[in-house]
Amino acid sequence: MSTNNLFSEFKLKSLNLKNRIVMAPMTRSFSPNGVPTDEVAAYYQKRAEGEVGLILSEGTVIDRPSSSNDANVPHFYGDLALNGWKKVIDEVHAAGGSMGPQIWHMGIMDNHQSGWVPPVPFEGPSGLNRPDFRNGVSMTEKDIEDTILAFGKAAADAKRLGFDTIEIHGAHGYLIDQFFRAETNLREDIYGGKTLPERNRFAIEVVKEVRKQVGNDFAVIMRFSQFKPSDYNYKLAKNPQELEAWLTPLVDAGVDIIHASQRRFWEPEFEDSDLNFAGWAKKVTGATTITVGSVGLSGDFFGAFAGESSQPTSLEELNRRFDRGDFDLVAVGRPLLSDPNWVAKIKAGKTDQLKGFSKEALGELVLE
Numbered sequence: 001m002s003t004n005n006l007f008s009e010f011k012l013k014s015l016n017l018k019n020r021i022v023m024a025p026m027t028r029s030f031s032p033n034g035v036p037t038d039e040v041a042a043y044y045q046k047r048a049e050g051e052v053g054l055i056l057s058e059g060t061v062i063d064r065p066s067s068s069n070d071a072n073v074p075h076f077y078g079d080l081a082l083n084g085w086k087k088v089i090d091e092v093h094a095a096g097g098s099m100g101p102q103i104w105h106m107g108i109m110d111n112h113q114s115g116w117v118p119p120v121p122f123e124g125p126s127g128l129n130r131p132d133f134r135n136g137v138s139m140t141e142k143d144i145e146d147t148i149l150a151f152g153k154a155a156a157d158a159k160r161l162g163f164d165t166i167e168i169h170g171a172h173g174y175l176i177d178q179f180f181r182a183e184t185n186l187r188e189d190i191y192g193g194k195t196l197p198e199r200n201r202f203a204i205e206v207v208k209e210v211r212k213q214v215g216n217d218f219a220v221i222m223r224f225s226q227f228k229p230s231d232y233n234y235k236l237a238k239n240p241q242e243l244e245a246w247l248t249p250l251v252d253a254g255v256d257i258i259h260a261s262q263r264r265f266w267e268p269e270f271e272d273s274d275l276n277f278a279g280w281a282k283k284v285t286g287a288t289t290i291t292v293g294s295v296g297l298s299g300d301f302f303g304a305f306a307g308e309s310s311q312p313t314s315l316e317e318l319n320r321r322f323d324r325g326d327f328d329l330v331a332v333g334r335p336l337l338s339d340p341n342w343v344a345k346i347k348a349g350k351t352d353q354l355k356g357f358s359k360e361a362l363g364e365l366v367l368e
Contacts, residue, residue, distance in 0.1 A: 005323055006315075006330065007347055010053065012256060012288060013219040014164050017098055019053040020322070021343050024292050024331035025102040025167065025223070027073065028058040030365055034068070034075035036084035041091045043365040046340035048097025051347060054329070055097055056167050056221070056259075059104035060085075062150040066118035066136070067175075069109040076103055076154045086161050093162065100165035100221065103154040105147060107175030108136040108184070123147075124178045125202070126186040130230040144191060144202060147175075152209035159214045166218075168210060171225035171261050176203050180236055180246075181228070196236055196246050204253045211254030221290070222250060223259040226277060232263060239270060244284035257288045259331065265293040266317050279326035291321070292331035296342070296354075312354040315346070337361045340368070 010017040030040055047055055061067040063077035075081040085101065092099045108124035110133075111117055122136030123143060129135055139147070151168065158166045170176035178184040179202040185192050191202050203222075210220055224247070226235045237243035247258060260278035262269075269277045278291035295318060318330060335342040335354070338361040345353050 006319070010329065013217050015054065015098060015219045016164075017053040018051070018096075019343070019347075020329045021053045021346075022290055022292075022329050022331040023047055023052045023055040023336045024333040025056040025058055025169070026333050026337060027070075028365065029070050029072035031072055031074035031081075031084070033071060033080075034061070034073065034078070035080045036074050036088055038087070039365055039367075040074070040084070041088045042367055043340075044088050044099065045091040045095050045097075046367050047336055048092045048095035048099070050336075050339075050341040051343045052097060052336065053343075054165070055092060055099040056331070057088075057099065057101045059106075059169055060101045060154075061104050061106065062147070062154045064105060064123070064147055064150055065120045066122045067105040067150075068118065069106055069112045069116075069122070071112075071114070071116045076101055076157065077150070082157055082161065085158075085163075089162050098164040100163050100167055100219075101154075101158050102167040102169050102223070103151060103158070104169040105151070105175040107173075107178045108134075110135065124175060124184065125191065126178075126184060128184040128186070129173065129178070130228065131183045138187070141189065141191075148202075148205050148209050151206045152213040155210040155220075156213040159218055164219070165221055165257075166210070166214070167221040167223055167259060168206060168255075169223050170203055171223045171259075173228045173230065176206065177225070177228070179203060181234075196242065197249065200246060200249055204249055207250055207253040207255055219256045220254055221257040221259050222255045223261055224277075224281075225261040226269070227261075227263060240280055240284055243269075243280055247281055247285050247287075251285045251287045255287065257290060257329070258282075258285065259290040259292065260327075262291075262293040265291050265295055265321075267293075275326060276321070279321065282325075282327060288329070289327045290329040290331050291318075291327040292333065295330060295332045296335045296346075311356045312351070334361070338366055340366065 060076035
C-alpha cells in the first residue's frame with residue numbers, strides 16, 4: 001500500500017505543510033482554569049516531532065461568560081491563557097510543525113458531570129441544545145454582536161501569537177451549529193428563518209469578522225458536520241443542492257478550507273454516489289477540503305467516549321479516495337491521541353508498530 005501522495009507538500013496562503021495529514025481537534029480537559037500548561041505544550045510538540053503536517057488544537061473557547069461548560073477546557077482569551085498558547089506554538093514551530101487553534105463557543109450545553117457551571121446561563125439562538133432540551137437563554141442581538149466580535153478577536157490573537165491558521169468550530173451541535181439547525185434556532189429575527197440559507201447568517205457574519213481581523217493572506221478553516229451528537233442520522237443538507245446553498249456563502253465570506261466531519265469517512269453522503277461529505281463539499285464549492293472520521297482505526301470517536309477500544313485498520317480506501325481527488329487533506333484523531341509517532345510510522349511503512357486505542361488515552365496526555 002503506497003501512501004506517497006499523502007506525504008506530498010500542501011501550500012495555501014499562510015499554510016506551508018510537509019504532508020497532507022492533519023491532527024484533528026479533540027477535546028482535552030487538561031488546562032486548569034482555562035490555562036494551557038507546560039504538559040499541554042509538550043503534548044503538541046511531540047505530535048510535531050512525529051511529523052504531523054498540521055496540528056489543529058483541541059477546542060479553545062472565546063471570550064464569552066458561558067462559552068464553556070468545563071473549567072479545564074482551555075480559553076483563547078486573557079493574558080494567562082494566551083501566554084500558554086504562545087508557548088505551545090513556539091514549541092511546535094521549534095519541532096518543525098504547523099498549527100492552528102480551533103476557536104469555539106459551545107452554546108447551550110448539558111451541565112458538566114463535575115458539577116462546575118459558568119457564572120451566567122448558557123446562551124444560544126433559542127435556549128435549546130436539541131429538541132425539547134432547554135438549558136440556557138436565547139441570545140439578544142447585542143449578545144450575538146459581541147460573540148461575533150469575540151470570534152474575530154480570538155482569530156486576531158491567534159495570528160498575533162504566530163499560529164499558521166485558525167479553525168472556526170461550526171459543527172457537532174455547538175453554538176454555530178445550533179444556529180444552523182431548525183430545531184434549535186426558533187428565532188424570528190434576522191438570525192432565524194425557515195430555510196438553512198436564512199439560518200446561515202450568524203455563521204457568515206462570524207466568518208466575515210474573522211476574515212476582517214486576520215486579512216486575506218491567512219488561511220481560515222471551518223468545521224462542519226451533518227450529524228449531531230444526539231442524532232447521528234441528522235442531515236442539515238438533504239441533497240447536493242442544499243449543501244451548495246449552505247456552504248458556498250460561507251466560502252464566499254472567507255472560508256478557505258472546509259473540514260467536513262463525519263463518523264466514518266467511507267460512508268457516502270447522498271444516494272447515487274460514493275462521495276463522502278468532504279468529497280461533496282469540494283464538488284459543490286470548489287474549496288479545499290479536509291476529510292475525517294475513523295481514519296486508521298476501527299470504531300468511531302464517540303464510541304471511544306463510551307469506552308470502546310479500537311484496532312488499526314488499512315488506509316487503502318482512504319488512499320483511493322484521496323488519489324481520486326475527493327479531498328485535499330486528511331484529519332486523524334484517535335491514532336494521534338494514543339501515539340504521537342503515528343504519522344512517522346505510516347510514512348516509514350512500520351504498520352506493525354501501530355497502536356490500538358483504548359479509553360485510557362482519553363484520560364491522559366500521551367507523550368510517548
